[in-house]
Amino acid sequence: MKKIDYISKDYDRYLHLTGKSEFVDDMNIPSDTMYASVFYSSVAKGKIKNIDFKGADKLHNVFIFTAKDIPGENQIGGIIKDELLFAEDEVDFVGEPIGVLVAETREKAEEYSKKIEVEYEQLEPIITARESFLKNNFIMPPRIFESGDIVKGFKKCEYIFEDKVEFGGQEHLYLETQGAIALPLEGNNLKIISSTQNPTAVQRITASILGISNNNIEVDVLRLGGAFGGKEDQANAWAVIAGLAAYKLKKPVKLILERSDDIKLTGKRHPYSIDYRIGFAKDYKIIAYEVIFYQNAGAAADLSPAVLDRTLFHCNGSYFIPNLKATGYSCKTNLPPNTAFRGFGAPQGIFAIESAIFKSARKLRISPQKIQEINLLTEGKVFHYGQVAKNCTVKNCYDSITRKINISKKEKEISLFNTGNTEFRKGFYIMPLTFGISFTNTMMNQASALVNIYSDGSVSISTAAIEMGQGVNYKIRQVASEELGIDISKIRVETTNTSRIANTSPTAASSGADLNGNASRIACREILNRITKYYSDKQKSNKKLRVEFKKEQLFINGKKQEQHWKSVVTELLMNRISLSAHCSYATPKIKFDKIKNKGNPFSYHTYGAAYFEVTADISLGTFKLDEIVIIHDGGKVINKVIDTGQIEGALAQGIGMMTMEEIIYDEKGNLTTNSLSKYKVPDIYSMPDDINITFYQNNDFESGLKGSKAVGEPPLVYGIGAYFAIINAIGFNKEINYIFESPLTNERIFNYINREA
């Protein structure tokens, strides 16, 4: 009996655990469904001279669509309209879709489309950001964030250091590959089931590709098998292509990318090249920091401008820097358009400043902690974009870590271990975290929720939130259950559907629970208000009554009543009072001037600190993570299991990003690390057996969702600490004469050791 209860409370996880949860490729589809396979460019830059379909275009029940079959506008660009759905005359990256082949089975579609041969006049591709910068090949004009006076600042400095940093990309590797099913409805209408973080984008782009209206397209999303940003903009093309084929053929069309295509065709986390100059006062206070980011955007804008902005917002890391100038160039290259990935540009900015601090510390022969501690942000300090740090707990978290670890004792232990040890070396690092919460495009910080209460008292909630493993549906049910005073098992969160909830923002920027949870609370409160009004009217009370439910029992002005939830629902419906509410929420108090680059872009910041300890094998060039301790300010955490899971998952992804996950393109723009056997993500042995995570007690925080802070992206930044812990181990107490490059693979460790020697 108890078990069944457990299940109805937590049905999403119950479904996953029993293999019953459905993803796009698992869904029951009509028997006349056709299967689509995309064919794409095999060169990074060139002109299309000829397409040989190898007879597939003449086969019965095989259909091919290319750019010329698009009835509307051949354009899928979001922020900037610079990306075609299907290439027309030229191709700009390996994997750029040229067309789609549709057949009766998936096997046939794959087989025929792989046979198609395209002839190109090949042109010289650009692969790296620095190359593109030299050729003035940009996505948009440079972005500059500035505060204080950088020239005067450097004049005041006692020590100045400058260097380069190279930050490598990262593949999302969501386990569920991209996919969609498009179902033609009567007339011109289409329903698209998609594995997307951004159903509204799918709707909007499909409509404009087909030259019809948004209201002809319904997009429905049940859940995603992981996304991490990789399905924010990059899910569009596949859903739109399925939509185009279904629209043309008047038949259901399914398109699922095989992994071998998914990894090749989709963009990744942006690689960055970075130049910096940092200046310190005698007491090691950072006086001035100048940094230039060369972002490798790939062949089209995609989300690169927004990603670049977040790099500029986070280029100070967790430190107060009075004179700062950060310039960002979004460089156009012949790679697949790089895109959103958990952290969204912040890791690149933070890695740069952390590198600057670390290297300077070595030059100054002091510990990096010394520079960190003295420069950490504190209450009331002003960020370079004008926002004042409020409820700023980064130093509290950092200090708690040093106390908890007993750093001075630790330093001695490690020093003892390392001295004279020719086989193994230990190293540690403390990584502070400051991460701004909100879409930096202020307009996107809105959401709405539709709450329906049915006659049996069960509740259905629709929002813009997409469930992709981050537990947003559970959090919404949880706050609705608290708001309404009824059991969580009565509440279901529906699919995300553009016909129920319109003009949605993508589920991204860690904001899903904040925005949609708050919208849901407001809608629940709206219904409670109607119930309150009903009883106030009924009791002819001229003062507003206090009506609430506790464990589904009705209470008026604190007094328990006869009625319970279900009977109240019946009574209100009998009295013709609607029990459906559609309400919206917009994050308060945020604004940002995109010309001056000043304002209050963030609702708040998430803070924390993480301690990493590693042991490196200094002959073979390998390492092992020994210990990770985290103190994380999650506000008033409302769901420990979910938030802990987000911290742990982001941490692992961050460690992967900084160590083993390496993206390699050859000089022709072909992805070399194009399969799971070559692109390695952390496995169960990559992570230590235990982890120590404490939530910082922050009782003063009131924003977010009921005082809890967004948690999806910020902890990814902790992973950067692993990098410096390893560097600390292999170059114990030595000056560093190589450029910091990520990821720190075994090969790089080996090279660094042998360069040091």
Add this chain to the structure above:
Amino acid sequence: MPAKIIFVLNNKLTETDSNPAITLADFLRYEKKLPGTKIACREGDCGACTIISGETVNNNLVYKNLVSCILPLNAAHKKHIVTIEGLSGDNLNPIQEEFLKQGATQCGFCTPGFINSLTSFFLSSPVISYEIALKYVAGNICRCTGYFSIKRAIKELVNKYSPELINFDTRTDDLIRLDIIPGYFKEIKARLINITDTKSQFPKDNSDFLISGGTDLYVSSYPAIKYGNVNFIESRGKEPVSETDNSIHLDASSTIDDILTSEIIKKYFPAISELEIHFGSKQIRNRATAAGNIINASPIGDFTIFLLSLGAEAVFQNGFQKREVLLKDLFLGYKKLDYKKDEILEEIIFRKPSSKAFLNFVKISRREHLDIASVNSGFFVEIESGVLKRVGISAGGVAPVPKFLNEVSAFLEGKTLSGENIDVAVNLAGNEIKPIPDARGSDVYKSGLMKIILKNHFDKLKKFVEKN
């Protein structure tokens, strides 16, 4: 015309005429409409498609976890194939419940694979410990949880159930009693025995693909396999490892797991656990064969590198006659072997090591586990009163073939372990290797690493000599 494939799928006797060369994952998902088995990579590298396969061996029902995306449907014949659907009732079983409590599922895509691997651990591991449980799930990738919650769940489960699962002979009954597996498992053995063999085999000379485990071929040649003539090599039912007075014999069609965990191998080569844990994943070791590893001739084949250092010999059979080739002479060039199309690799033989034998196996890869080596190397030697005998050093990833370091090995033969000799050996090795840069490392890295690995061999040997 191949005959029917018959097996028990979860609780249901299943017969099919489908092409035996299609993958089991596709068969389960798209023909049997059992979508709980997920596909995320189709190359054996993520474990999302993990199923459990049971078969009778010496009248015992033996279960293992396998990845179904590179498993031919053919391999299901006479087996008990268990998918997540076959483990799940209306209530959660204890493994699932612990996962729920710990938050060990987020997006859920990897989850059925983890549950299956863990269930197969409980079904097949005589010893229930955390460390062994990890081996079973090491082939399962999760991109969401960072594994911490999964590890917590495993710890809880092991703590709770290890006292209940001491007697391996009553394992099935115990697991049913504990609700870890459903009751129908009790009858499976009898049901499998009742399946009559109706399958025929293609003659070998007529085949495009000769498949043992298929863990190489299904990655390199699918879907072509589906359309070609295929010959599946069945296990010959021989002991994986046997010994005579002077030599050890490996049945080439045996799996890597059966060979590396055999008592004989563990007895003579205590260091073999290094190879075991660094070869693929449990799912891969459960399926990959010795023959496949050798004939695939990958320059970094781990098992081949190990055998090379032992001076092993391959025994081929073409139906009429046997042919023996020293492994170090088998590899002629990149994927070119001294091997004829009509031959089957049957056996591998090497001399039994003396009581003074030392073996070291080192593999360095981008990720420590479930990864292809950047460089690997085996070092075998017997010490007779301070003198090195029967020296065999092999090196992978540094040549177009799995390489036996002839010159180095010959140089060290009869020498002592002096610093000078070691230096000469390391330098000699530099002339013998010529790595090619690829996704697993630059040529400079690989040659540098090879030198360090050689030193590592000698360091370990010194310690071994000091201890003995």
